[in-house]
Amino acid sequence: MLLSTHSKDKSMYQILIEEIEQTRTLMIQTAVREGMTSPNTLQVSQSLDALLNKLQIFFYQ
Template sequence: MIRERSISVHPHLEEQIKQKREEMIAVAMKEGIHSMNTLHISQDLDQLLNEQQWMRNQVITLK
């Protein structure tokens, strides 16, 4: 019997994503969406989201 695994792969990663998203929104509101700081934070967030998706794909593959 295969046990269902939670899609929540790594709580720490999810918290990092949440914090990075909040940081990006705050910087974008202060400096604008086209600022270099907003861009860099957005790229960091993209990397975290890619990592999360990769982990989810690994869990699905194991099922």
């Protein structure tokens, strides 16, 4: 049972890492296109912050 839990956690970790990378790429593209302080850039940045917070919580469970 411990092994299956570990595999599940690893899968969830990989999904989270992929989401972070995709959101990071989107933020950079949006910032280049619209500027660092555009509302869209700031919204994507906040989404990235939320994902990074989830990653931090993942490690402290």
